[in-house]
Amino acid sequence: MPLRWLGRDGKLLIAARMVRAFAYGFISFVLAIYLKQRGLSEIAIGAVMTLSILGGTLFTVLTAFYADRIGRRRVLILFSFLIALSGLLFAFSNHPVFFLAAALIGAMNATGYEIGPFLSIEQAILAQTGPESKRNRLFALYNMAGLLATASGTLVGGVPGWLEKIGLSPIGSFQSLFLLYTFLGLVSAWMAFSLSEGVEGGTAPLSSQRLSPLSRKRITRLSLLFSLDAFAGGFVIQSLVAYWFYTRFHVSLQTLSTLFFIAGLLTSLSFLVAARLADRIGLLETMVSTHLLSHLLLILVPLSPTFEIAVGFYLARMALSQMDVPTRQAYTVALVAPSERTAAASVTMLSRSLTQSIAPSVTGVLIQSVSAAAPFFVAAGLKGLYDLLLYFQFRKEDVAVKPATRE
Template sequence: MSDSMTANKLFAAKPLAIEKQWNVLYRTGQYAGRKRVPARRAEWNEEKHKVREHAPVSPNSWHAFEVTCKGSATRVSLNGKTHIETRNSPIPEAGRVERIEKSRQRHLVRQRHVSQPYQTMTSSLLIRIFWVRGLRAFADGYISLLLPLYLISLGMGPFEVGVIATATLLGSGVLTLLAGLHAWRFDLHRLLIGAAVLMAATGLGFATIRDFWPLLIVAAVGTLNPSSGDVSVFLPLEHTLLSGAVPDKQRTAIFARYSLIGSLLAAVGALFAAIPDYAVAATGISRQSVMQALFILYGLIGLVCALIYRSIPRQAGTTRQAVAMPLRKSRRIVLTLAALFSLDSFGGGFVIQSLLALWLYQKFDLSTIVAGTIFFWTGVLSAFSYLAAVRIANKIGLVNTMVFTHLPANLFLVLVPFMPNLAWAITLLLARSALSQMDVPTRSSYVMAVVAPEERAAAASVTAVPRSLVSAVGPMLAGYLLSASTFGWPLVVAGGLKITYDLLLLNMFRNVPPPEEKPATD
């Protein structure tokens, strides 16, 4: 290659205060068509951008391209030879592309606006969303176990605990519905930051308020989650970003990872719920004071989540999806799914983690250490079931995976109260956990697949809201049943309702496949 050859390059640059260098090794090829245009796919070895660049170089050969920036100076080298060196030229912002041309007497720098490379935004978005999901799951994991104990330490009974749990789910449901129906009007990043700030305020409120009615109000307007799953306002907003950031074939796998991280960190949070017992034994501090400190920690985690949301690039998650709109074309199928999910969620409300833990406390007189260990392993089994769900869904489809893993899990749930001792009850709970959550990533993926892309935010909200609104009735009824008997009637009722949901879902949607499951057409 001639050293005097012009190096016309397209390269992504970022504002830099210190020297930074990109090294690219690429191979050129040729496009078919009227014009034979040398082309290549380049991979930035630092940020792994996949971009297209055009240069008049020999086809089918390897070339080294280097960009070095220091302050306002830029140097461009091709195959070890410096072709361009500019000074006093400002480095453009991220998401801008420079085309640098060399002439005999001067270097001309021209700018034109293009979107930031898709892979970079996707990676940045996924990493941040996964971090936030893990932090929130960890906080929910220990809060769901400590909430009933904390409220009982304040002098409340099982019925009052059920009412507050109902208020948390009801408030989350209303907030989630409002966010989903109107999210298309607002910036998703601002909504997520606002939800994280509300999470911080919720933790502070529970740590400082002791009376039932003020706590009921905080529970209704806050983000506290008494269940093992994610039923908060964060869910539809994060699902919308994730679904717009990946291709259809990768969507189920991404939702599985999202759920996997949540379940694993929730399991760790369940172990962390034993901290009050250890703290009391080691320092003599009152159990109630330690639990109040953990509610404050919950609030601090909310602030950390807000900072992470703030760092998400504005373009992230919007590259592939259309402008968000309210439900229109997908209205009928979304409302049908929402009705079915309502039935499942109503049953789930009877066995949210806080009340399931309360039943174990009453029935078997467990300590928080033992209960935390049980829920840790149920969480671990649920987490790894998400990975299995992806493979099963690839073989038998999303709807079949949702149904045929959920049915046996619900049969196990019905049988738990009939077990003669704790060992058998734990065995069935663990078996249920290994199967019951396989429908979580598949359900999320299915909803995002069967609706129009521009309606995903509204669809995610309308189908997620039943998990809060309808299930909000269950904890209050379960609290009443537990106050009347320790048999475990809430588990029997929950299992029966969920089995009914499974059969209806299979009957109504087994012939409505997502795009990736439809036969290929020529």
């Protein structure tokens, strides 16, 4: 029997992750295009994107402090219902204020990758649902399932184009996807309700985890650099890239959905390559070398004269740009002592989320005031600066031999 070592709760969590990731896949693809159909300006669209990321960040912080006290299942159910509510608001509202509210409360993922409060709760539960010897395999399965589901979800983003052909209005064809998003939110709530009592954590207040002076110095420097990288990445999140392809080349939603499906598959496979490459040349070297090459490809995307050439450069970029994700996570925990890893990961994740949320609003201004290609150039330039700073700041850190120790 497959995964017989994994308990029922673990299987439910992986299934729930896939349901949400599938929903995020098509929503992140169509959101900017739908808002433009609703008459929003590029600046207003950027504001909605910003709030979608900020909402996820805010709920993640609240989750860290209150989930174990309120109850993990209750919190998962609550956030699932908020997903369903945000889908209804997007489907039937026609005022920008309601779109902003929906983006905030639903933590609707415009980036193409899950960044909301579910991850921290589910990862805490996952650690206790299977044998310790299988833990690495379990987390790999959890993340890979989410990535593949997100890629599959982008294919559904082409459905509005087919619905228009059979007579639905442009707005009505998009509304069907938001209703599907609402339904999947309810499915997520049902899955959370089906979890056993064994998923709950302790009720004691969370104790603060202090970093040693050396770790604090390292993580502060790393967080500042990761903030720069995330801010740069916010200029080219999936919703805005899809909007650029849609308006620049006037291609169909079906074609775009296939493009982002392939991009998602390439990203998933790149994680496996990144691990092997890091073993050969090192974590830091893998992060920097793959990133720098991907920035060159990013610059070439808006310079491409045809859709086909732009797609080639974009897919090549996606095959490289996320290879730093697993290596970045491994590098972060290697910089600190084992007892400090949770705190270090939380600090770096929060710093990335906060700065990434700012960029979409700036992107809207750039598109409307400068050009639609400007965000690509800004993102590539800032990311290149991040990689160079990261390398020269940390190339002498002997993380493999001398991890930070508590003082």
